[in-house]
Amino acid sequence: MMSDVEYLRSQLSEHPDFPKKGIVFLDIFPILRNPVAFETLITHLVHHLTSHTIPNSTSKKIDVVVGLDARGFLLGPIIALRLGAAFVPVRKKGKLPGQCVSASYEKEYGVDVFEMQAEGIQPGQTVVVVDDLIATGGSAKAAGELVAIQGGKTLEYLFIIELAFLKGSEKLDAPVYSIIQSDD
Numbered sequence: 560m561m562s563d564v565e566y567l568r569s570q571l572s573e574h575p576d577f578p579k580k581g582i583v584f585l586d587i588f589p590i591l592r593n594p595v596a597f598e599t600l601i602t603h604l605v606h607h608l609t610s611h612t613i614p615n616s617t618s619k620k621i622d623v624v625v626g627l628d629a630r631g632f633l634l635g636p637i638i639a640l641r642l643g644a645a646f647v648p649v650r651k652k653g654k655l656p657g658q659c660v661s662a663s664y665e666k667e668y669g670v671d672v673f674e675m676q677a678e679g680i681q682p683g684q685t686v687v688v689v690d691d692l693i694a695t696g697g698s699a700k701a702a703g704e705l706v707a708i709q710g711g712k713t714l715e716y717l718f719i720i721e722l723a724f725l726k727g728s729e730k731l732d733a734p735v736y737s738i739i740q741s742d743d
């Protein structure tokens with residue numbers, strides 16, 4: 560029988576030269592189109608978070624799930640509801656009302672800015688950051704900075720896919736958990 564990981568990997572689709580030449584785009588949407596695969600994905604991530612497997616974590620209680628614009632919004636709220644935690648979005652600059660904190664991050668061309676509402680995280684709260692994929696780690700690093708500015712403690716960064724050869728996890732201030740690692 561296939562493991563969860565093998566099953567989820569079999570559901571991904573690869574798109575060479577998208578959105579531009581030289582990039583192999585890994586598409587998670589086939590998983591979301593298939594309710595059995597989507598349930599397997601969410602159950603796998605929630606089980607990971609609730610089964611004492613976060614390295615160096617003294618408490619398994621998670622106060623806040625932070626999801627990254629845009630595909631982290633498809634996973635974060637579901638995980639937060641299953642944990643009984645808050646969901647807080649990180650959005651691209653200029654989209655969130657009220658007082659915000661901001662952090663810049665590097666994209667392939669130039670810089671972009673992420674924001675979080677200032678009341679999103681209280682000092683001392685425990686946080687996991689969720690996104691579909693980590694490539695260079697720039698987006699996740701900026702999200703971690705927003706958590707730290709607010710006095711939150713990031714316990715872990717969670718992804719479906721890690722492009723391991725880019726070593727994005729080395730930029731981050733907490734452990735990374737990814738279901739699928741891609742080495743090319």
Ligand SMILES: O=P(O)(O)OC[C@H]1O[C@H](OP(=O)(O)OP(=O)(O)O)[C@H](O)[C@@H]1O
Pocket residue numbers: 627628629630631690691692693694695696697698699727
């Ligand atoms: O590790 P990094 O090099 O920062 O790249 C990872 C980010 O890139 C993708 O989003 P993208 O910036 O394409 O934006 P989108 O979610 O709006 O499509 C992906 O969903 C991550 O958020």
Ligand SMILES: Nc1ncnc2[nH]cnc12
Pocket residue numbers: 582583584585586692694
């Ligand atoms: N190769 C890739 N596939 C999907 N999303 C990405 N975001 C950054 N790199 C990506």
